[in-house]
Amino acid sequence: MTGMLATLPISPIKQVAADHRRIPVELGPRSYPVDIGAGVRRTLPDVVARVGARRAVIVSARPLDAVPDPGVPALRLPARDGEADKTLANVEALCSRFADFGLTRSDVVISCGGGTTTDVVGLAAALYHRGVAVVHLPTSLLAQVDASVGGKTAVNLPAGKNLVGAYWQPSAVLCDTDYLTTLPRREWINGYGEIARAHFIGAPGLLGRPVAEQIAASVALKAGVVARDERDSHLRHILNYGHTLGHALERATDYALRHGEAVAVGTVFAGRLAGALGRIGPERVREHLDVVQGYGLPAALPAGVEPAELVAVMRLDKKSTNAGLTFVLDGADGPELVPDVDEELVLAALAAMPREDPA
Ligand SMILES: NC(=O)c1ccc[n+]([C@@H]2O[C@H](COP(=O)([O-])OP(=O)(O)OC[C@H]3O[C@@H](n4cnc5c(N)ncnc54)[C@H](O)[C@@H]3O)[C@@H](O)[C@H]2O)c1
Numbered sequence: 001m002t003g004m005l006a007t008l009p010i011s012p013i014k015q016v017a018a019d020h021r022r023i024p025v026e027l028g029p030r031s032y033p034v035d036i037g038a039g040v041r042r043t044l045p046d047v048v049a050r051v052g053a054r055r056a057v058i059v060s061a062r063p064l065d066a067v068p069d070p071g072v073p074a075l076r077l078p079a080r081d082g083e084a085d086k087t088l089a090n091v092e093a094l095c096s097r098f099a100d101f102g103l104t105r106s107d108v109v110i111s112c113g114g115g116t117t118t119d120v121v122g123l124a125a126a127l128y129h130r131g132v133a134v135v136h137l138p139t140s141l142l143a144q145v146d147a148s149v150g151g152k153t154a155v156n157l158p159a160g161k162n163l164v165g166a167y168w169q170p171s172a173v174l175c176d177t178d179y180l181t182t183l184p185r186r187e188w189i190n191g192y193g194e195i196a197r198a199h200f201i202g203a204p205g206l207l208g209r210p211v212a213e214q215i216a217a218s219v220a221l222k223a224g225v226v227a228r229d230e231r232d233s234h235l236r237h238i239l240n241y242g243h244t245l246g247h248a249l250e251r252a253t254d255y256a257l258r259h260g261e262a263v264a265v266g267t268v269f270a271g272r273l274a275g276a277l278g279r280i281g282p283e284r285v286r287e288h289l290d291v292v293q294g295y296g297l298p299a300a301l302p303a304g305v306e307p308a309e310l311v312a313v314m315r316l317d318k319k320s321t322n323a324g325l326t327f328v329l330d331g332a333d334g335p336e337l338v339p340d341v342d343e344e345l346v347l348a349a350l351a352a353m354p355r356e357d358p359a
């Protein structure tokens with residue numbers, strides 16, 4: 001679909017306290033707040049009380065004391081972040097533990113960890129008793145800006161990533177920036193890939209801003225889009241800026257690139273492709289490179305991946321099934337989904353990309 005809104009919907013950011021921002025995800029009876037700031041995890045008992053839960057199961061990939069007392073009797077289960085544990089077997093194991101504990105569908109599940117943990121716990125919550133409330137405490141930058149917000153949950157199959165899932169909105173998301181103090185550098189970079197791409201779809205000017213502000217602006221953008229397209233039928237595609245090539249790069253490098261790194265290279269490419277199509281001028285093309293490099297993100301194609309291989313992988317992209325090569329591209333009317341981009345043009349734009357030196 002083309003011709004999307006020129007002005008993207010962005011949710012308001014409410015300053016609740018000095019270092020505490022709140023963004024509503026407006027979905028009628030399924031609306032919820034995303035709270036961002038240092039120490040916001042301490043509001044967990046209030047959140048649990050608002051849900052009305054009488055007991056809680058806490059699934060945490062972080063150290064035992066990472067999740068405060070929820071104020072109701074709670075079972076604590078350890079978990080592990082990582083794609084290898086994002087499985088249906090783990091969803092089943094979690095649900096069995098919920099049942100043994102006597103969790104009812106008016107209770108609450110609390111997840112604490114990276115995006116892999118919020119995804120797997122979110123799916124378990126979606127399925128247990130056909131849906132029990134879940135509160136996410138994301139601990140990686142990527143999970144705070146992206147994975148924990150919007151209600152998509154999924155696990156992997158041997159056949160591919162995120163193949164089994166459900167839409168299940170959380171009751172609240174607490175993005176405690178204190179969690180990020182232990183985050184390794186590469187995981188910061190991973191999250192910055194999504195913040196950099198937000199520059200081109202409605203959240204510009206975040207480079208060099210305090211991280212809580214960067215997270216809040218990225219979440220406000222995602223919340224606004226999700227509120228208008230909860231189930232990915234049109235507008236939500238905008239969030240995939242830089243992702244068509246990004247996903248192909250992840251696959252072509254056998255996931256040697258982190259998602260955010262691949263999206264960063266994909267964002268630079270989206271700018272060049274939009275330029276080649278005459279949708280934007282050279283200055284805007286250049287802005288893509290400047291923003292991506294400004295965040296310390298990679299901007300060059302890795303050595304050894306060939307344009308023809310990338311095009312072949314991109315043809316398998318979800319969005320491309322009926323419409324040839326499809327990209328979200330910037331233009332005079334803002335970013336939009338552009339189907340059927342000429343393959344020769346894509347190949348030429350890939351060939352012209354900056355290249356990493358072979359190691
Ligand atoms: N549901 C959605 O809408 C959505 C959106 C984007 C991504 N995702 C999913 O999210 C996952 C990626 O999330 P991720 O990047 O957080 O991956 P992850 O959960 O594997 O975490 C990345 C790494 O950071 C470590 N980590 C997390 N928090 C930490 C902390 N506070 N201190 C130190 N180390 C910490 C983890 O142990 C792990 O090694 C993917 O599976 C992706 O499919 C889902």
Ligand SMILES: [Zn+2]
Nearest residue numbers: 194243259263
């Ligand atoms: Zn992404």
